[in-house]
Amino acid sequence: MHGSTSASGTPAEGTTDRGHRWRQLHRIAPLLLLVLGVVAVFGSRRLGLGELTAPGPGLWPFIVSLLLTGTAAVLVLLDPAEDYEPWTRGTVRIIAGLVSLGVFILLFQTFGFVVSAFLMLVLWLRVFGGESWRWTLGLAAGGTAVMYLLFVELLGVPFPDGLVDAVIGG
């Protein structure tokens, strides 16, 4: 909410330029909602609305998506820009972090919990947390062990078979 205040408040050229581009960009959020709403309206009509006396599967989704479409349409026109936070350098880190979480899920499926958890902790502690290598490796190894004990031994969660299980099993 203070994002736009600072963007428009500073007279420096770079920031005004960014602020201007920003103003164009920020309407994407309600636009996306609008598109989603319209798609849902048609989707629910296809499901069959039925009658009010005998509602079909699509009637309730239809009502709800009309509400979404309506509010989103007004927001596209009226949305106050000051609720939007600016994108910072931190944003890039967050996106990298999200990608790493996706990679974690893929690793988890193929290599099991131990390897993927250790790697994820190393990445997050070292790169995103800025910890020293000593802390990183210690915490990652200890953390993985504790989590494994907690989830697999204590709660009996059947994580996908991975490298470690193969080693232990063999």
Place this chain on the structure above:
Amino acid sequence: MDSWSGIVQGFSVALTPTNLLYVFLGVLIGTVIGVLPGLGPTATIALLLPITYTVEPVTAVILLAGIYYGSMYGGTITSVLLRLPGEAASVVTTFDGYQMAKQGRAGPALGIAAVGSYIGGTVSVIGMILLAPPLAQLAVSFGPPEYVALTVLGILLVTYLGTGSVLKSLSMAALGLLLATIGLDPITGTARFTFGEVALFNGLDFVAVAMGLFGVGEILHSLERTDKVQAVTSKIKGIWPTRKDFRDSSGAIGRGSLLGFAIGVLPGGGGVVSSLASYAMEKRRAKDPSRFGKGAIEGVAGPETANNASSTSAFIPLLTLGIPPNVVLALIFGALLVQDITPGPQLIEQEPEIFWGVIASMVIGNLMLLALNIPLVGFFVQMLRVRAGILAAFALLVTMAGVFSVNNNVFDMWVVLGFGVIGWLMKKTGFEPGPLVLAFVLGSILERAFRQSMLLSGGSFDIFVTRPISGGMFAFMALIIIVSAITSRRRKAVFGRVDPADVDETDETDPDADRQVAAEGSPGADSTTDTPTDGPSGSTSTTPGER
């Protein structure tokens, strides 16, 4: 069953070793996360949802409730010592609490907050014992139209009270309702919006959605702000307040208890609104209002009492009507649903051990908090040394492993990640996740009640207004919409000017002058609640540098 035998049964449930352990864990975790600025009660409860399936339903609620009211205690500590609210409801405490700390009276500030919270919690429990059974009795006669009215009212009030932009919240509520329709139609069995994906036939998993939006979303959002938290080095002395302190704050505690209780029961109420209302009330009542913001002990005692009282009484609508009045309670509601228990008017009759057990656990939990807080404040402050990066890494890993454990399904991990992205983007773009999750939880109840009402009435909407209770509720909603439409224009005019100044001034010296504008008019409360939720990021970013 009369209340007395209910209470006896409740204590026999709450005093079992397992439940004692879980109430202790709950209040301890709650206090810790209340202290840690990055992690609020909502995120924590979302993260811990998977664990609750491994225990009995009553134990699950005891744990989650403990986290909720425990966080109200914990948030106080950092507000007083660092002017850094650990969770939104403690923002008000920074006004006078931090000033008291500067004058060397951090101990009494924390002490009176703990005592006040204890009293507020206890008063609320008593109120709950008196009010909940008759309310449930009344609600037993509710038919589908009343449930439509009640759920719509709940969603509407959360929408109106939760944030500055009502429209954005409404669209999020609509999105939540839409997401709730994914899966097989409960009546005809038609697959809706599943895109042929079998994993979607049962709908999106509530736990995955909540963990994504609140857990992953909030962690990412807090990680983006790279505030450095500074640990307190000075010793806190004399935590037990003096007799004069007690005398000065007894009125504030009494009023805070009642006010907090009343606000907590209302949909959309809860910690933030109640603490702001209490602060405004104390300031208005004071003989010398200028003391406020300069270390007036009433300014700590009242709001701290009120927020704890409200976090307890918020359980009343959940356990008697089956309507969660705020987001934290929506998560607890979801936890119960997954355990195949639908909270509602029948709960007290059919599952008395849950209702009375939770009440009894609150009595015990509040005592534990009092015992924990007075001697262990120094220990909790040390928690601030845990760096945000470490916290985030472990919280994310627990989230991912935890969500897998619910259905042993990798698909849910992708759902968490997807909703994590959405949650973070929503934070960035000023959309509140609260109404979405609340609507998502209530969506299937609302749809079923709506369709049943239509069948009952033969397709006529008259049924909603001709029945007295649902008609009354819809009239009330209409009133809210009209009043807020009238006041919002005025509010926009006021806040459009005040907002930037508000942020600046908070960072300088006198935080309450402009806050008070926000807190005073009660219709203005809807935007007030927004201020504190954004407040921590606004005020904390500069505060540590100041010290």
